[in-house]
Amino acid sequence: MPRELAERQLLIEHYEEQRRLLKFKDDIIWKMSQELKRKYDYYQDEFDKETKNEMEEWARLVDKYASELKKFDMVCAFCGQHMSDLTVNTDCVENNSMFDSYTYFTDDEPPQHIIHKARHWFGRPSLRQFN
Numbered sequence: 580m581p582r583e584l585a586e587r588q589l590l591i592e593h594y595e596e597q598r599r600l601l602k603f604k605d606d607i608i609w610k611m612s613q614e615l616k617r618k619y620d621y622y623q624d625e626f627d628k629e630t631k632n633e634m635e636e637w638a639r640l641v642d643k644y645a646s647e648l649k650k651f652d653m654v655c656a657f658c659g660q661h662m663s664d665l666t667v668n669t670d671c672v673e674n675n676s677m678f679d680s681y682t683y684f685t686d687d688e689p690p691q692h693i694i695h696k697a698r699h700w701f702g703r704p705s706l707r708q709f710n
């Protein structure tokens with residue numbers, strides 16, 4: 580009988596040991612999953628921050644280039660053509676001796692020595708001709 584008891588005692592101890600081991604595994608798995616979640620959240624936040632910064636940087640660049648481009652949005656005071664690589668160094672069919680309008684396509688008026696010289700004269704577009 581004492582042998583049986585001793586065997587049973589051993590079995591119980593073995594069972595207890597197994598139970599502790601399982602609980603230990605569960606704890607480890609739970610801790611790891613928590614750690615993983617924490618890291619995931621952290622990197623998600625970092626990623627969001629980085630993405631937001633990058634989007635802002637692009638928006639800033641687009642604004643910058645839009646205003647840079649606006650600087651080159653000029654028209655001929657006489658004919659109203661937009662300045663481009665095709666028009667900038669060419670003759671102006673409107674800037675001839677027949678031209679006597681005081682309504683220019685530009686904000687600024689071209690200097691006297693340019694008038695009737697058959698050349699474009701570019702400046703900022705004016706809205707005056709629409710008034």
Ligand SMILES: [Zn+2]
Nearest residue numbers: 655658671699
């Ligand atoms: Zn012109």
